[in-house]
Amino acid sequence: MNIIVCIKQVPDSTQVKVDPKTGTLIRAGVPSILNPYDHFALERALDIKAKTGAKVTLLSMGPNQATAVLRLGLALGADEGVLLSDRAFAGSDTWATSYALATAIKKIGGYDLILCGQMAIDGDTAQTGPGIAYHLNIPQITFCESIDASGNQVVVKKLIEGGHQILEADLPVLVTMTMPPDYVAKYPSFMAAHKAQDKTIHTWTAADIGADPSKLGLNGSPTRVDRIFPPPARAKGEMFSGSAVELANKFVEILKKESVLK
Amino acid sequence: MAKNDLTTRNLMLDSLKQYAKNRISFNFIREHDAKNEIPLDILKEMYDHNILGVHLLLIPEEYGGLGGQTTEIYRICEQLARIDLGIATGVFATFLGSDPLNVGGTPEQKAKWFKKIAHENKLVAYGATEADAGSDLVSLRTRAEHVVKDGKVVGYKITGSKMWISNGGVADIYTVLALAPGGPSWFIVEKGTPGFTQDAHEDKHGIRLSNTAGLSFDEVYVPAENLIGLKEGQGFLQAQAVFGYTRLMVAAFGLGGGEEAVETALEYAGQRIQAGGPLSQKQGFMLKLITPHYVRFEAARAYIDWTAKQLEVNNHGLATEGAIAKLYATESGNKAAEDAIQAMGGFGYTKEFAVEKIKRDVKITCIYEGTSEVLEMTIFRGRWQEHLKSRGQYYLSQAAEFDTIHAQNPNVGADSVALGFRALARVLEDCRANKLTRHQYVTFMLGDLISEMEVAAVFTRECANKRVTEGSRFDIATLSTMARVNARQSAFKTASEGLRLILGTCPTINTAEVSQAVNLVGIEDKMRGLIDDMDTVSAKLREIFKK
Known part of the structure; x- marks a missing residue:
C-alpha cells in the first residue's frame, strides 16, 4: 500500500499575535511547527505502515525552510519526502495549492491512500484536502478521528454533529483527519532525528511536476484575503456566587440597573 | 553517517522541549525540589533510545552513539538547564563521567563501556573531587595499589574517598581518579564492586533534583583492564584535555538557567499592571532588571557558539576560552536569576514561581567545574x-x-x-x-x-x-x-x-x-x-x- 501524507509548516499559533493596526501577523521570533492536524494524520499513516508495511511518502509545499517538517516526518518513520518549492507557487490560495499538490501526487503515482490534516492552524479553511480529492477525481472522507486500513479498504470514524459515523471506503481515497482533544503528539528520539538525515527529500519545481503556470500562485487563485483582524476584546464578565434566591435577586437588580427591567 | 545538521539539531531540541512539556511539569519539579529527590524515572526515560536517548550524543558513532558535535551538545545543555538544572546535572554527569574514556580509553575499552552506556541506559558518574582536592587535583589522596600475580600487575586495589559526586548515589558506572604508583590515573569502577559504597545524598541549596553523594573505596579491586588507557600517570592530562569542553557545557547551563528566569519575569511583567500600564512598558523596570541581562545572554551565546565551533576543529584544548565562556555565562546567569526575583517582587520570592528555585539552582554553575575564582586565575x-x-x-x-x-x-x-x-x-x-x-x-x-x-x-x-x-x-x-x-x-x-x-x-x-x-x-x-x-x-x- 502507498500512502501519501500532505503536511504543512505553520507558525505556532499559540504564539502568533495580530498587529491590530495593520491587520498583519507578527511573525518575529515565532517558531514554525508541523501543523498539529497533519502531525496526527502522519502518525495514523505510520500506524498503518506498522500494520501493513505500507510505504509512507510525505508531501509539502513551501519555502526551503519547510524541509524541517519533512525531516520531522521522516524521523517519525515516513519513508521519503517531496517538497514543492518554487516562486511560482507563492501566493496560491487553497484552490491553487490543492491543484499543485494533486499534480505532484499524480507525479508520485501509484497512491492508494492520501491523508491530510483537517485544516491548517494558520488559515483554518479545511479546503485543501477536499480540493486535492477533486483535482484527482477520487472520493474523500473528511473530519475523521481514526482510521484503519487493510487490503483494499479503509474504515474510518468520522465525526458528525452530535456523534460519529463508521464508514468504509474502497481505495484510493482521500481522508482528512482531526485529533481527539487528549491527543499528545509524538516526537522522534535523537537517534531517529539523526537517521532521518539519510532519507531522501525530493525538491520539485512547478516545471518538474508539469503544472500549468496559469493555475498557480496569485494568477491561479480565485480568492483573496481581504484583511485579518483579531476579534474585538470582550468586556470581562462579572461572577457572582450565592444561593439561587440571592443570585436571582442580584440578577434582577442588575437588569434594573442596566435599564433592561423597569 | 553525516554529522548532524542544523535541522537535525533543531529536531532534537524540539523533541527535548516537547518531552519536558509533557512529562516534567513545574509542580513535578517543585515536589522533587522540596523532597530533595532525583527523578530517576525521568532520567531513565531521557536515556531510553525509543523516547529520547540524550546520552547517545556523547558516544562515538562507531560504538552505537551519535558522536554529537560540541555545538549540539551545548545547545542541548542550554535546553536541559531551561527545564531544570538538577535534571541537567544528572544528564551532564554521564557526559562528564564518560569523558576520561573518550579522551584516554583504548578502542577495546571504548567498545566495551560505551556499548554498555549506550544500550543499557547506564548512568555514569565522574569521581574526581576529594575533600582536599577540588580544582587542585594535585592534592589527590585516593590511591590505587598494584595487585601482582606471577610478577604481573593484574589489577588495582583502590582506597580513599570522593565527595560531592553528581549521580554519586545512583550511577551504574563510575570513572574514578586515583593515584597509582605511576601517577594519577582514571579507573572504571562498577556499582556493586565489593568495598565500594556510596554515602547519603547531600542536602543542597539548589539543583535538588540531582543526586550528589560521597564515594568510599575500601580496597576495591578492579582488574588492570579497567585502567583507562592501560597506562598509569595519564590522569591529569586526560582531565585537563576536556576542561575547555566541559566548561563550555556548564557555560550553557548558566545561560539556560538565566534565560529561563528572566523570561519568566518578563512574561510576568507583561501582565502585571502598575500605575496604569504593564511593568514591561516601564523604562526603569526594563533597563534595570531585564534588558541588560538579554544583552549579556546574547553576548554569552555568541561566545559559547564561537568557542564550540573552534572546539569542533581543534577537538580538545581551548582551556582559556572554555574558562572565559563559563565565567561570563554563569556569572551573568546567576545575576540574571537574582534580578528575576527582584523583578517579580513578592511573587518572585515565593516557591509558587520558578525563579526562586532557578536562583538557587544556577548558583552551582559558578561553583562546579571550576569556581569563578579558579577560572579568573586560569584566564589570567x-x-x-x-x-x-x-x-x-x-x-x-x-x-x-x-x-x-x-x-x-x-x-x-x-x-x-x-x-x-x-x-x-x-x-x-x-x-x-x-x-x-x-x-x-x-x-x-x-x-x-x-x-x-x-x-x-x-x-x-x-x-x-x-x-x-x-x-x-x-x-x-x-x-x-x-x-x-x-x-x-x-x-x-x-x-x-x-x-x-x-x-x-x-x-x-x-x-x-x-x-x-x-x-x-x-x-x-x-x-x-x-x-x-x-x-x-x-x-x-x-x-x-x-x-
Whole structure:
C-alpha cells in the first residue's frame, strides 16, 4: 500500500499575535511547527505502515525552510519526502495549492491512500484536502478521528454533529483527519532525528511536476484575503456566587440597573 | 553517517522541549525540589533510545552513539538547564563521567563501556573531587595499589574517598581518579564492586533534583583492564584535555538557567499592571532588571557558539576560552536569576514561581567545574603569557583589528571594543612594569576584565559579519544594537576597574598619566546614545515576548 501524507509548516499559533493596526501577523521570533492536524494524520499513516508495511511518502509545499517538517516526518518513520518549492507557487490560495499538490501526487503515482490534516492552524479553511480529492477525481472522507486500513479498504470514524459515523471506503481515497482533544503528539528520539538525515527529500519545481503556470500562485487563485483582524476584546464578565434566591435577586437588580427591567 | 545538521539539531531540541512539556511539569519539579529527590524515572526515560536517548550524543558513532558535535551538545545543555538544572546535572554527569574514556580509553575499552552506556541506559558518574582536592587535583589522596600475580600487575586495589559526586548515589558506572604508583590515573569502577559504597545524598541549596553523594573505596579491586588507557600517570592530562569542553557545557547551563528566569519575569511583567500600564512598558523596570541581562545572554551565546565551533576543529584544548565562556555565562546567569526575583517582587520570592528555585539552582554553575575564582586565575594565566610573549602587543593588535571592523561597520560597537582592548593592554602593561600581579586579587580581577573584553569582541565581530548565532531569537539589527550596548559597558568596566586596580595597588603611579593612558574619557564619550539603544532592545523584547 502507498500512502501519501500532505503536511504543512505553520507558525505556532499559540504564539502568533495580530498587529491590530495593520491587520498583519507578527511573525518575529515565532517558531514554525508541523501543523498539529497533519502531525496526527502522519502518525495514523505510520500506524498503518506498522500494520501493513505500507510505504509512507510525505508531501509539502513551501519555502526551503519547510524541509524541517519533512525531516520531522521522516524521523517519525515516513519513508521519503517531496517538497514543492518554487516562486511560482507563492501566493496560491487553497484552490491553487490543492491543484499543485494533486499534480505532484499524480507525479508520485501509484497512491492508494492520501491523508491530510483537517485544516491548517494558520488559515483554518479545511479546503485543501477536499480540493486535492477533486483535482484527482477520487472520493474523500473528511473530519475523521481514526482510521484503519487493510487490503483494499479503509474504515474510518468520522465525526458528525452530535456523534460519529463508521464508514468504509474502497481505495484510493482521500481522508482528512482531526485529533481527539487528549491527543499528545509524538516526537522522534535523537537517534531517529539523526537517521532521518539519510532519507531522501525530493525538491520539485512547478516545471518538474508539469503544472500549468496559469493555475498557480496569485494568477491561479480565485480568492483573496481581504484583511485579518483579531476579534474585538470582550468586556470581562462579572461572577457572582450565592444561593439561587440571592443570585436571582442580584440578577434582577442588575437588569434594573442596566435599564433592561423597569 | 553525516554529522548532524542544523535541522537535525533543531529536531532534537524540539523533541527535548516537547518531552519536558509533557512529562516534567513545574509542580513535578517543585515536589522533587522540596523532597530533595532525583527523578530517576525521568532520567531513565531521557536515556531510553525509543523516547529520547540524550546520552547517545556523547558516544562515538562507531560504538552505537551519535558522536554529537560540541555545538549540539551545548545547545542541548542550554535546553536541559531551561527545564531544570538538577535534571541537567544528572544528564551532564554521564557526559562528564564518560569523558576520561573518550579522551584516554583504548578502542577495546571504548567498545566495551560505551556499548554498555549506550544500550543499557547506564548512568555514569565522574569521581574526581576529594575533600582536599577540588580544582587542585594535585592534592589527590585516593590511591590505587598494584595487585601482582606471577610478577604481573593484574589489577588495582583502590582506597580513599570522593565527595560531592553528581549521580554519586545512583550511577551504574563510575570513572574514578586515583593515584597509582605511576601517577594519577582514571579507573572504571562498577556499582556493586565489593568495598565500594556510596554515602547519603547531600542536602543542597539548589539543583535538588540531582543526586550528589560521597564515594568510599575500601580496597576495591578492579582488574588492570579497567585502567583507562592501560597506562598509569595519564590522569591529569586526560582531565585537563576536556576542561575547555566541559566548561563550555556548564557555560550553557548558566545561560539556560538565566534565560529561563528572566523570561519568566518578563512574561510576568507583561501582565502585571502598575500605575496604569504593564511593568514591561516601564523604562526603569526594563533597563534595570531585564534588558541588560538579554544583552549579556546574547553576548554569552555568541561566545559559547564561537568557542564550540573552534572546539569542533581543534577537538580538545581551548582551556582559556572554555574558562572565559563559563565565567561570563554563569556569572551573568546567576545575576540574571537574582534580578528575576527582584523583578517579580513578592511573587518572585515565593516557591509558587520558578525563579526562586532557578536562583538557587544556577548558583552551582559558578561553583562546579571550576569556581569563578579558579577560572579568573586560569584566564589570567593564559592571557598573561600571551601579553608577555608578544611584549604587550597581544591586545593592541586586536584593537587594530577592531579599528578596521569599525571603519567597515560603524554600528556594532567595534570602536568601543578597540578602546577597551587598548585600555586592557595598558592595564596589563602597568601591572607588569610595577609587578602588581603579586597581589592575587589583581590577578582575579584581570581574569574577569579579560573575559569581559574577549566576549564583547566576539559578539561584536559576529554582528559585523552579520551572523545571527544559532538559537538566538533576535534579528541582526537588534543583535547589533545589543553588541553596541555590550561593547560600551565592557570597555568602561575594563578601563575604570583597571584604573582602580592600578591606583589601588601602586602608590608611585601618576594618576593623571595612567588615567589618560587607559583613555577612560574616550570610552565614556562612546556612551552617547546608550540609553536609546537599550530602549530599542526593550521594545524588541516586548514584541518578541508579548503574550
